[in-house]
Amino acid sequence: MSIGQNLVDMHVHSTASDGQYTPTQLVHMAQNLGLTTIAITDHDTTAGLAEAKNAGKQFGVRVLLGAEFNTKHPNVDGSFHVLGYGINPIHPVLKDVCADFSAQRRERAERIFDYLKTLGVCPSPQRVYEIAGSGVIGRPHFARAMVEEHFVSNIQEAFARYLDTPEFQRLDRIKPHPKTAIEMITQAGGIAVLAHPSLLKLRERTLSSLVSELKDYGLGGIECYYSTFTPEQSQEYLALAEQFKLYSTGGSDFHGEVVKPDIKLGLGINNSLFVPPDLKILEVLRD
Ligand code: AMP
Ligand code: FE
Ligand code: FE
Ligand code: ZN
Numbered sequence: 557m558s559i560g561q562n563l564v565d566m567h568v569h570s571t572a573s574d575g576q577y578t579p580t581q582l583v584h585m586a587q588n589l590g591l592t593t594i595a596i597t598d599h600d601t602t603a604g605l606a607e608a609k610n611a612g613k614q615f616g617v618r619v620l621l622g623a624e625f626n627t628k629h630p631n632v633d634g635s636f637h638v639l640g641y642g643i644n645p646i647h648p649v650l651k652d653v654c655a656d657f658s659a660q661r662r663e664r665a666e667r668i669f670d671y672l673k674t675l676g677v678c679p680s681p682q683r684v685y686e687i688a689g690s691g692v693i694g695r696p697h698f699a700r701a702m703v704e705e706h707f708v709s710n711i712q713e714a715f716a717r718y719l720d721t722p723e724f725q726r727l728d729r730i731k732p733h734p735k736t737a738i739e740m741i742t743q744a745g746g747i748a749v750l751a752h753p754s755l756l757k758l759r760e761r762t763l764s765s766l767v768s769e770l771k772d773y774g775l776g777g778i779e780c781y782y783s784t785f786t787p788e789q790s791q792e793y794l795a796l797a798e799q800f801k802l803y804s805t806g807g808s809d810f811h812g813e814v815v816k817p818d819i820k821l822g823l824g825i826n827n828s829l830f831v832p833p834d835l836k837i838l839e840v841l842r843d
């Protein structure tokens with residue numbers, strides 16, 4: 557066995573959204589690490605999945621068809637991301653909604669340029685679009701250009717000072733309710749999973765009552781293993797998954813060293829990620 561102790565990584569971003577590597581490169585890297593299964597879970601798009609699938613055949617890696625939708629719940633302030641697995645990437649509903657999200661992100665990009673200009677830290681738009689390439693545009697593309705042009709010394713600083721502040725939130729796009737994402741994933745034949753519950757900032761309700769609400773919309777799983785989780789957090793989410801009869805999932809949220817320097821594919825932070833190779837969901841997902 558190679559250095560990677562995990563066989564499975566169900567949370568990986570490619571150049572189709574804000575990741576550094578192409579779907580083919582990721583599948584090849586997965587093979588080199590000894591992973592048998594990876595899911596490509598780009599933000600608000602399924603555009604990388606066909607390429608990933610082909611690469612999976614080429615390199616002998618099982619590729620799960622995934623996506624991660626950024627949503628907003630009225631009672632939750634933090635990142636409310638809903639993962640979808642086993643989706644049909646060309647389902648009409650999914651295609652239409654992803655096209656809308658992509659257009660909204662392009663509109664937001666123009667607002668972000670104006671905002672960064674007023675602060676005197678605006679990178680060249682041409683460079684930002686070049687970094688984003690054909691992928692849906694997101695904040696990390698801005699952050700990378702800001703580092704290159706020395707407005708900040710690293711990506712973390714770009715987020716802390718400019719891209720993840722209350723001022724930024726005011727110009728952010730209107731995101732769909734998690735219910736919309738869960739229903740869409742289900743309609744497209746997939747299983748909807750609550751991503752990294754530790755990043756939610758719950759205002760009024762406990763995680764348990766939130767999960768109960770999401771289950772009514774059709775939630776099928778909870779991400780119980782993740783790069784930044786402590787063992788205690790994993791235990792808490794596993795208990796919730798069991799209580800609500802939901803699948804458990806796990807993955808690194810790898811974006812590449814340039815975007816998230818401390819997170820490694822299949823290994824997490826300092827090799828601390830553990831994803832059980834026998835997750836039940838892996839038996840039921842269609843490829
Ligand atoms: P967006 O989808 O454009 O709103 O950007 C969200 C993405 O930005 C997340 O998926 C992460 O990849 C990245 N991100 C958010 N906060 C940070 C941070 N503090 N440091 C680095 N990347 C971040
Ligand atoms: Fe991201
Ligand atoms: Fe996420
Ligand atoms: Zn992610």
